Amino acid sequence: MHNLRTVIKFETVRTLKKKSFWIAALAIPVAGALIGMIVYFSNKTTDTLSQQLSQAQYSVAITDDSHIIAPKILSAIHAQTVPSKQAGIDAVKNGQLDAYFYYPQDISKGNVEVYGKEVGLFDDSRYQSLAQDLLKQSIAATTNANVRAVLQDRVAYNATTFKDGQQDKGFLKLIAPGMFLVLFYFMLVTFGNQILTSITEEKENRVIEMILTTIKPTTLLVGKLLSLTLLAFIQLVTILTPLLIGYFILKDQLSLPSLDLSSIPFDPLAITLGAVIFVISFFMYTGILMTLGAAMPTAKEASSFFGMVMLFTFGPLYASSLFISSPNSTIVQVLSYFPLTSPIPLLLRNAVGNLTLPQAVIGIALLITTTIIAIRIGVRIFKFGALEYSRRLSLSEVIKRKN
């Protein structure tokens, strides 16, 4: 296409020069970094405080009618025993003791009572923690290692399921093809509005007549579409790069889970289908949003219709459990094949593995057809609507109108 490269370069470079592009791209990793820092420092402060608390020397006494608390553990923290509950409470009241715990005879029915000297809202909880620890450690000391592991919730489980005699990878198999669903969501949320304004600005700037006599509207729209796709990927890389760098640097400090790619199964067919559905869906929505931008006189007017398009797109997310549990139900079939709603159902069903190849082919064919129609209508509206600077065009007008 004549001049396509020039249009792509111009549209890409001028967007890359905009501060708003980089603010939007960097806002997510910056926000992520800030949240990470807050979590890190908060954890660190809490750990430090807990450590300080655990090391703090304070006087404790207990009355143990349950006979669970091990004397060895009591002596380790220099705790005393007092014969009556009232004596313990009085000792705390008159400042002779910092804390007193009463363990009833039957702890499954009666409450463990904790009394302590007020030391601030945050620090007051240390008494209850200690009372709980005394109980847990005393029970652990009287049981074997297996029971201790169960009690302390340290038992690891390894589940294996089989499908058609083959080991099934469970949720792990959703990760690779499911990434396209996440990508699609991200691209549309972050780039949808930009697609819209990239067209309306041609009208708002009154530059359209010069453009239409220099290049074909198809070249301009396709150039913008490809430029926006390129920019979306640049933005994605801009967001992911610092997040990944941050992950590897702060993985240990923030106790983040390990990223073991080797355990993630890669089904070439599911990944290929996911990639194709994702790319075509993105083009289709770009085409639709461009058409919308071409029909509206200003970005402000276009944005109200943008909400409706987003509703069609992301509405099926509310029925996501249905796509997994009842893939053959009528509603799932309708949402999977109606072009405006189909991207999410197709991507989700492909990820969970209930989208058959023929169904995927039909869905993709419908998406391609809609994309071509959307771009063609967009070009037509762009041509006719280009000189409508203050009025929005109706669809019937576009179809009927020769000029």
Place this chain on the structure above:
Amino acid sequence: MNTETPLITVDNFTMRFGKTTVINDLSFTVRHGETFGFLGSNGSGKTTTIRALLGIYEPSGGTLYVGDGPYKVDGTIKLGYLPEERGLYKKENVIGTMMYFGQLKGMSAQEAKEWSLDYLARVDLENKATVRLDKLSGGQQQKVQLGITIMNDPDLLILDEPTKGFDPVNRRLLMDMIEEHQKRGATVIFVTHQMEEVERLCDRVLLLKDGTARLYGTIDEVKKSFGGNNVIEIVSEHTVPKNDKLYTIKHRDGKVVTIEPKGDMLAIQRSLTGAGVAYTRFELKQLSLDDIFLEIYGAEGKEEVHA
């Protein structure tokens, strides 16, 4: 280049928007290398004709050819078009915008940059090359747009109301530039209702009213077809009577009456005095396009012309 061969051929062009006919059966040609004045008041159909010629509108009837067929953006004819509705990418800088359009018009990035910097220096905007367009004044933006129009030496230059928004100094600059392109051999279509500029620059004109060609030809032919080259302007408190033998009243505007003489000046003066018409001015004037325009459009057109 054969200057007798038309570069533009408009044949039985009709344009309708819904039930409204904007242009009705319009035919004209523009020859290679000539400067053609496309005249008419606001709403007469000038811009519609240009848009149809350039493929922005699809004609309801007839044909509009640029060269051998309808205008194509990727065809062989290099176009420079300054539309009536002006605008540029306001958030972009001057040089970036000029380079973009230069490249779209077939220049390399380097050529477009060099040309743009030379042009900006010529129009005293050399220090604005990296400034955003919305930071420029309206007149400065007009200069940039004009520069974009004449980039890459167009074969066909279409200027729709080019002087709109220009002060006298910049208007002079614009005229000089148009003359340079005329000398280079470019075909120029000058869409306007500024008659003085048309008389100075144009070889032939077409005057449009209500979508129909009213006058078409060289300026002399137009003047002759309208009744000759000379008129007499009379300023009088009294009503100048009709006198088919000695003159034809061409135009009345309050106290000012324009007549086309048939007899000699002395006889007309005697006839007026005899009819009791006292006048403060009786002046033989060369008939101008402005007079013709006023005659065709009347008071409505005059208001638009002087607006």
